[in-house]
Amino acid sequence: MNTTLDNAYAQLAVDIKRWGQALGFADIGITDTDLKHAEVEHQQWIDKGFHGDMDYMAKHGTKRTRPAELVPNTIRVISARLDYKPPQAKDSWQVIGDGQQAFISRYALGRDYHKVMRQKLQQLSDQIAQAVANVEYRVFTDSAPVLEVALAEKAGLGWRGKHTLLINKNHGSWFFIGEIYTNLPLPIDTPASAHCGTCTACLDICPTQAIVAPYKVDARRCISYLTIELKTAIPIALRPLIGNRVYGCDDCQLICPWNKFAQVTPEQDFHVRHGLDDITLVTCFGWSEAEFKEKMAGSAIYRIGYTQWLRNIAVGLGNAPTTPEVVQALEMRKNDASPLIQEHVMWALSQHQITHT
Known part of the structure; x- marks a missing residue:
C-alpha cells in the first residue's frame, strides 16, 4: 500500500470537485464501475420491451453496464450534475392547463444540454490531465451506452426516484448528469440513500x-x-x-x-430562448x-x-x-x-x- 500515492489521489479527488464547481457543476461524485445490480434490472426492462423503438438501448450488450467494456482501462467514473431550471419561465402548470399553449419540457427551453455539458466535462478533463500524468479518460452526456442514473446514484449525487430520474435531497431533480470514465484509482464516494418513502x-x-x-x-x-x-x-x-x-x-x-x-440554474445557456x-x-x-x-x-x-x-x-x-x-x-x-x-x-x-x- 503506497500511502503517499493514496494521499495524492485523495487530494486529486478534492481538486476535481473544486474544479468542477468552478466550472458551474452543482455536484461532482466519484464511483467504481460495479453495476451488477443495475445490469439485471436493465436487462429485465429490455426483455419486457419497455424500450420501444429505442434499439440502441439493447444493441450494445453489456457495454452499457460494464464501463471497462466501453472504454478499456476504466476503473472509476466521475459523475457530474448541472442544474437546468430556467429563471423566470412561465409557470409550467399554467401552460399545461391552457390548451391553446404549447408545453415544452423545461430542459429544452434553452440551448442543447449535450453541447454545454460536454464542453464543461472536457474542460474538467483537461484540468485533470494537466495535474496528473498518464491519465486516460472519455466524457459522456446522454451520448453513448452509459447507465447515467445508476452511476450518479453510486457516486452519491442522488437516488433513483420512482419515476426513474435522479433526485437530490437538497436540489430536487431539475438537472442534467454527465460522466468522465477514467483509469485513475480515485477514492470513491458513498452512494446516496433513497428518500421516496411511500410517496406515489x-x-x-x-x-x-x-x-x-x-x-x-x-x-x-x-x-x-x-x-x-x-x-x-x-x-x-x-x-x-x-x-x-x-x-x-x-x-x-x-x-x-x-x-x-x-435550484435555478446559473448557466446562461439554459435560460429561455425565443x-x-x-x-x-x-x-x-x-x-x-x-x-x-x-x-x-x-x-x-x-x-x-x-x-x-x-x-x-x-x-x-x-x-x-x-x-x-x-x-x-x-x-x-x-x-x-x-x-x-x-x-x-x-x-x-x-x-x-x-x-x-
Missing part, C-alpha cells in the same frame, strides 16, 4: 400511466418517448392523453415534493421549415426535425379547445406533403368534429 405522486400524475410500477417506466407510453424518440405515428389511443405537451413531459417532476428544493415557455400551438404550427431551423438552432429540439415537430403540434391542436384559429391552422396543413403530418392533422380535425372525404 409521480405514478399517480403521469398522463399516460407510463410509470407502470415504482422504478419501472414503459417508454412506449411515456410522452417524452412519444414526442421525441418515436419517429412514426403516435398511437391513436395515447394522443388525447398527451394534451398540449409537444416536446417532452415534466409532470412527474413538477409533482415531486423534493423539487421544492430545486419565448418557448409561453408560446401558442397555432404560432408553432405556422412556422416554415426555415423558421423552425432558425429558432431551434442550438436547441435539443432541433434533432427531432421539422416533420416530427409538426406531428407533435398537430396532436396538441387536436386536443386544444375548438376555435376558428385552431381549425384554420389545421386546415392549412391537411394536404401536407408528409403522410405523417397529414395523418395527424386529419386526426386532429376529427377531434373538432371536422371530417373530410
Whole structure:
C-alpha cells in the first residue's frame, strides 16, 4: 500500500470537485464501475420491451453496464450534475392547463444540454490531465451506452426516484448528469440513500400511466418517448392523453415534493430562448421549415426535425379547445406533403368534429 500515492489521489479527488464547481457543476461524485445490480434490472426492462423503438438501448450488450467494456482501462467514473431550471419561465402548470399553449419540457427551453455539458466535462478533463500524468479518460452526456442514473446514484449525487430520474435531497431533480470514465484509482464516494418513502405522486400524475410500477417506466407510453424518440405515428389511443405537451413531459417532476428544493440554474445557456415557455400551438404550427431551423438552432429540439415537430403540434391542436384559429391552422396543413403530418392533422380535425372525404 503506497500511502503517499493514496494521499495524492485523495487530494486529486478534492481538486476535481473544486474544479468542477468552478466550472458551474452543482455536484461532482466519484464511483467504481460495479453495476451488477443495475445490469439485471436493465436487462429485465429490455426483455419486457419497455424500450420501444429505442434499439440502441439493447444493441450494445453489456457495454452499457460494464464501463471497462466501453472504454478499456476504466476503473472509476466521475459523475457530474448541472442544474437546468430556467429563471423566470412561465409557470409550467399554467401552460399545461391552457390548451391553446404549447408545453415544452423545461430542459429544452434553452440551448442543447449535450453541447454545454460536454464542453464543461472536457474542460474538467483537461484540468485533470494537466495535474496528473498518464491519465486516460472519455466524457459522456446522454451520448453513448452509459447507465447515467445508476452511476450518479453510486457516486452519491442522488437516488433513483420512482419515476426513474435522479433526485437530490437538497436540489430536487431539475438537472442534467454527465460522466468522465477514467483509469485513475480515485477514492470513491458513498452512494446516496433513497428518500421516496411511500410517496406515489409521480405514478399517480403521469398522463399516460407510463410509470407502470415504482422504478419501472414503459417508454412506449411515456410522452417524452412519444414526442421525441418515436419517429412514426403516435398511437391513436395515447394522443388525447398527451394534451398540449409537444416536446417532452415534466409532470412527474413538477409533482415531486423534493423539487421544492430545486435550484435555478446559473448557466446562461439554459435560460429561455425565443419565448418557448409561453408560446401558442397555432404560432408553432405556422412556422416554415426555415423558421423552425432558425429558432431551434442550438436547441435539443432541433434533432427531432421539422416533420416530427409538426406531428407533435398537430396532436396538441387536436386536443386544444375548438376555435376558428385552431381549425384554420389545421386546415392549412391537411394536404401536407408528409403522410405523417397529414395523418395527424386529419386526426386532429376529427377531434373538432371536422371530417373530410
